[in-house]
Amino acid sequence: MNTTINILWTGGWASTFRVAYAALVGKRVVIPHYIVDLDRHSTMHEMRAIANAREALAQLDEGAAERVGALAITPITEISLDVTVTRAYWQVAKVEALDEQYDWLARYAKSRGLKRLELCSSLHDSVGHILRGRVERLPMGGCRLREGYCWPYSELFPWFHFPVLALSRWQMRSLAERHGFLSVLEHSWFCSRPCNGEPCGTCDACRLTADEGLSYRLSTETLLCHRFRHTDPVTTEVAGCRRQLPMR
Ligand SMILES: [Zn+2]
Numbered sequence: 001m002n003t004t005i006n007i008l009w010t011g012g013w014a015s016t017f018r019v020a021y022a023a024l025v026g027k028r029v030v031i032p033h034y035i036v037d038l039d040r041h042s043t044m045h046e047m048r049a050i051a052n053a054r055e056a057l058a059q060l061d062e063g064a065a066e067r068v069g070a071l072a073i074t075p076i077t078e079i080s081l082d083v084t085v086t087r088a089y090w091q092v093a094k095v096e097a098l099d100e101q102y103d104w105l106a107r108y109a110k111s112r113g114l115k116r117l118e119l120c121s122s123l124h125d126s127v128g129h130i131l132r133g134r135v136e137r138l139p140m141g142g143c144r145l146r147e148g149y150c151w152p153y154s155e156l157f158p159w160f161h162f163p164v165l166a167l168s169r170w171q172m173r174s175l176a177e178r179h180g181f182l183s184v185l186e187h188s189w190f191c192s193r194p195c196n197g198e199p200c201g202t203c204d205a206c207r208l209t210a211d212e213g214l215s216y217r218l219s220t221e222t223l224l225c226h227r228f229r230h231t232d233p234v235t236t237e238v239a240g241c242r243r244q245l246p247m248r
Contacts, residue, residue: 004029007118008105009071011046013209014120014164016053016188017172020181022163023057024064032068033117035108036075037101042192049189056184079104080111088155096130102156109159118142119160123168124208135162169212190217201225 005022009015009032022028036043058065089103109117121127134153135143142163145153176182190209191199199206201222209217210226
């Protein structure tokens with residue numbers, strides 16, 4: 001059996017869970033991939049989270065840490081253009097709220113011949129909703145797009161496996177606790193729009209983190225931003241949130 005797996009490691013909760021679980025519990029060799037999006041405000045936070053999680057894993061189990069290879073880093077600008085993939089992305093995006101990253105992730109996987117790149121979307125992520133009813137379970141766990149599924153999904157998603165699509169963030173936490181690697185998971189980063197080095201409390205990732213039982217990971221101030229995110233700036237200031245909230 002080929003024990004090597006390719007994982008897109010963003011430094012987030014789900015992908016850090018998958019990397020640690022695969023290396024520690026599954027004894028798998030992991031090749032982690034990271035795409036540098038120069039416009040993404042959280043890039044340095046994510047790379048720091050990856051480094052810290054790797055160190056925490058080594059403290060738990062040196063062998064497991066050694067099974068996680070060097071990060072394969074690719075700037076987003078180095079990913080080959082592919083009109084076929086991009087056309088399929090826009091076709092899906094006409095009817096589904098699908099983030100543009102699925103265009104370049106599909107182009108990345110296709111250009112490198114990665115047929116089983118693991119994407120760690122979880123139960124309540126937007127792509128989890130989009131793929132519901134369109135995936136089949138794998139014998140080793142996780143899901144992939146159903147064999148023979150129609151275009152444009154067949155152009156966009158056949159490169160990926162989704163190992164944690166059926167899990168919520170809280171379920172991942174419970175599993176990490178049971179297997180003794182919660183300390184690794186707690187180094188993950190979750191905010192896509194950090195402000196002054198802190199999670200913003202208002203982006204989708206912060207919202208999901210708070211709503212799925214992990215609000216302890218947000219500071220008091222960030223939680224206030226989260227709770228008052230739909231109200232006007234005056235109200236948020238009264239609530240004690242000093243940061244500029246994005247207009248929605
Ligand atoms: Zn945020």
